[in-house]
Amino acid sequence: AQKVTQAQTEISVVEKEDVTLDCVYETRDTTYYLFWYKQPPSGELVFLIRRNSFDEQNEISGRYSWNFQKSTSSFNFTITASQVVDSAVYFCALSEERSSNTGKLIFGQGTTLQVKP
């Protein structure tokens, strides 16, 4: 069965520290898609990245980077030099190939990141 696990419920760091948010997934499909979303206190869900299962290259976007490792079924998210504005709940999500046409996303429980000044 498909499942997404974000074991870290809450993380607190001081500004400028690097922080990694973990995401482990389970799926029987060989083709699937992984996502990260940010949910700031205002509540909207902000799309950060989508990665398909055939692309294991790490991705970097400014202070954000993602490490996808199929061998460990993980898709971890690192914020470098964190800032107070990074404080939010971060969700990892999975979409399986069988669901790709329907767009169904399976979300992890989320990790609350607090960045203190």
Next chain:
Amino acid sequence: SAVISQKPSRDICQRGTSLTIQCQVDSQVTMMFWYRQQPGQSLTLIATANQGSEATYESGFVIDKFPISRPNLTFSTLTVSNMSPEDSSIYLCSAMGQGSDEQYFGPGTRLTVT
């Protein structure tokens, strides 16, 4: 990327009443979805809103409780019927654009049922 708006942004409703939430996308999209986020919880898909046909509901969600309409490619509504306090949640609309696999979300509707 698609820009999605929802109305109302929040509401406080009495038990037993119904609320209809509107979702508007600024461009034509292939897929529209409704998710629920209970307090302090993750998101759960309620249903896929199909244009011109009945919505496809996930396990645990039924049409009588959550009727959905999608009259065209840019608009959908979700009704939360016969509300109880357990329905207090954030309801989010999302959309997947034509030729895109990225799924974008609206700002959500915060519903409190008293």
